[in-house]
Amino acid sequence: MSEPQYKRILLxxxxxxxAGEASRGLDFGVIGEVCEVIKECTQMGVQVGIVVGGGNFWRGVKDGAGRMERTRADHMGMMATTLNCLALADVLEQMGVEVRVQTAIEMRAIAEPYIRSRAIRHLEKGRVVIFGCGTGNPFFSTDTAAVLRAAEIDADIILLAKNIDGVYSADPNKDPNAVKYDFISYDDVLAQHLQVMDFTATSLSMDNKIPVLLFALKDPKNILRAVMGEQIGTIVKEEK
Structure with a gap:
């Protein structure tokens, strides 16, 4: 069996x-499939950090718009990410995978506070580390949190598992002529206003020279394919 392409990843x-097809709440069938693949990665010696969004429960800027003060709405979004972190952790632990949940907002009864050196130590011991509460600050997305944590733990790559199979020149649901890219530079993503991540996250990954691979989570095995270096989705990095 070939060796993994990456030693430490931020998923x-x-x-x-x-949430699967329901788009809200938790689909434990989907979560179980994802966790099985994460377990496979750890068994190959890959160190796995995970940042999870919270949009299946609450999206601060969207769900609270016009009805709530933005900071409080974003704090609710951070709580939503914690629900997902605990669900992932529980399923992984049932599979025999060692896990630690760290949150950017302290909630010591259920998770460790985020401490960079401790997170790295967990990774070195083969534990999966799940980072909750985004950056801990309002006005920043969980995509930005993923790039921040990737930079802090010195991850080799950010694996961006979403509901789309790559980066397109336009919205493929609206434009039948949209072209899917295998590779695109950070500069082109920003210049063309492509929705890979928000601009803050893209700029942060560019400044820290962290490649981002965007692919569809519809087939959880894509996580393993990405780790093994197979050509899937779209990779965003510096010019070749």
Whole structure:
């Protein structure tokens, strides 16, 4: 069997992806499939950090718009990510995988506070580390949190598992002529206003030279394919 392409990864999973077809709540069938693949990665010696979105429960900027103060709405979104973190952790532990949940907002009764050195130590011991509450600050997305944590733990790549199979020149649901890219530079993503991640996240990954691979989570095995270096989705990095 070939060797993994990456030693340490930061996997970003959208909350909506964990909801399956329902788009809200948790689909434990989907979560189980995702966790099985994560377990396979750890068995190969890959160190796995995970950032999870919370959109299957609450999207602060969207769900609270016009009805709530933005900061409080974003704090609710951070709580939503914690629900997903605990669900992932529980399923992984049932599979015999060692897990630690760390949150950017302290909630010591259910998770460790985020401490960079401790997170790295867990990874080195083969534990999966799940990072909750985004960056801990309002006005920042969980995509930005994923890039921040990837930079802090010195991840080799960010695996962006979403509900779309790559980066397109336009919305493929609206434009039948939209072209899917195998590779695109950070500069082109920003210049063309492509929705890979929000601009803050893209700029942060560019500044820290962390490649981002976007692919569809519809087939959870894509996580393993990405780790093994197979050509899937779209990779965003510096010019070749």
């Amino acid at each position: 970003k999973i959208s909350g909506e992806a964990l």
